[in-house]
Amino acid sequence: MDDLLRIDDGLSEEQRLIRDTVKTFVADRILPHVGDWFEEAVFPARELGPVLGSLGVLGMHLEGYGCAGLDAVSYGVACRELEAGDSGLRSFVSVQGSLAMFPIWKYGSAEQKEEWLPRMAAGEAIGCFGLTEPDHGSDPANMRTHAKQDASGDWILNGAKMWITNGSIADVAVVWAQTEDGIRGFVVPTDTPGFSAPEIHKKMSLRASVTSSLYFDDVRLPASAVLPGVRGLKGPLSCLSEARFGILWGVVGAARACLEAAVGYATTRVQFGKPIGGFQLTQEKLAWMYVGLGQSQLTALHLGRLKDAGTLTPQQVSFGKLANVRAALDIARRSRAILGGNGITLEYPVIRHMTNLESVLTYEGTEEIHLLTLGRALTGLDAFH
Known part of the structure; x- marks a missing residue:
């Protein structure tokens, strides 16, 4: 294409x-x-x-x-x-x-x-990131996972995390927990006694990905396990900004793959005596999909250049994640419609991308979180509380 x-x-x-x-x-x-x-x-x-x-x-x-x-x-x-x-x-x-x-x-x-x-x-050790909890997804400030130092100076970690990519295959987990000094990050080898990471099954999205829960039952860590360079939510939120940047670029690839499949199908699938791509309603769908893809590509490239210049803000990342994921999901859904019944089979990539994007819409900040982030930037008023 x-x-x-x-x-x-x-x-x-x-x-x-x-x-x-x-x-x-x-x-x-x-x-x-x-x-x-x-x-x-x-x-x-x-x-x-x-x-x-x-x-x-x-x-x-x-x-x-x-x-x-x-x-x-x-x-x-x-x-x-x-x-x-x-x-x-x-x-x-x-x-x-x-x-x-x-x-x-x-x-x-x-x-x-x-x-x-x-x-x-080198890919010889796999990591995961423990922030989201069963009862605290969009509100990490109220996480229940906690760590406390005992008389020996060791940290004792207790709690649970959920929806953790790579969790059950990881060699190390970066885990965020409440302490007497606020939220701290801990580097937790996954072979530490008291750590467990059962895989989450029966997913209908991101099936070609390992998703797990993490459980910490009196996990004893040395004082050296804490990340010394950060305290508070600044730590995990800065990591999320890094990940969201990758997402706002990544979904452009998923959208492009769906559009390419739709164009290929529309130019070869014959109905009523000609390829369905020759009908105006199909061309309208394809044209709007391409407009959305182009806008997403331009947004990603612009934000990438801002990041390289050292001026990218979290609000700009929220804009990109919100806009590009929504555009990609729209392209995937329209592509599925163009492919008709064939759109639900794994012989084509569309249904796989479409269901995956439902998860991408939610993780690393839901659509609502990014909308409120932009609303706060525009008005100066905090609607989170």
Whole structure:
């Protein structure tokens, strides 16, 4: 499908190389199998982790410790091509780099960085991020998971987290908990006694992704387990901003994959004596879908350049996540309609992307949270309380 707006012409040579490399990987290693993974509700993380590490996409926007140290637009382009394969694939990379590696890189001790970041960048160790709780999703300030130091100086961690990507396959969890000094982050090896992570089953979305609960039953951690560089909600919220940036790029890939499937189908499916793409109602759908895709691509590229300039704000990230996910979901739904009955089969990518995007709409901040974030930015009035 032609890029009528020539948006990728604005990418550097290195960024186009990253695009093509990740796109080839997805075509060769993901697309032939992801329909089966989705149907069977599996994701071969241990097999793919080292391959993704060798591609340099794990923590690729971080400096040092084996990370590629690339710019934000390059990271965004990689997320776009990964999610054109499947949202679960991009989620794995996003959680690894932006939610597990980023807080260790930004707020961790030298020892924590040396212990975990090189192995995580190589895909040899898998991380997860424990913030959302069964009763506190959009309101993390009131989380119940708590940690308390005993007389020995060790931390005792108790509580539960839910909807945790990579949870039951992770080697390390970055867990946020209430303490006497406010919310703190902890680096928790998952083989620590008292830690458990049962997988969540019977999902109808993000099936090619591991989603788990985390339980902490008197998990004893040394004093060195706490992230020393941050206190309060600033820590987890900064991680969410990193992850949301990857999402606002990634969903462009899912939308593009759906539109490409719809265009291909519309130009070959014959009804009433001609391809259905020759009917005005179908062309109207396709045209509006392309407009939405182009606007999303431009938003992502603009926000990527702001991030590279060091001026990107959380409110701007909320704008991008809100607008681009909604546009991608609309494109997926219209594509499903164009494909008719074939749109619900895994022979085409559309229904898989469509159901995945229902989760992406919710995680890393619901649509309502981002609307209220923008409302507060516009009015100066806080509607969260």
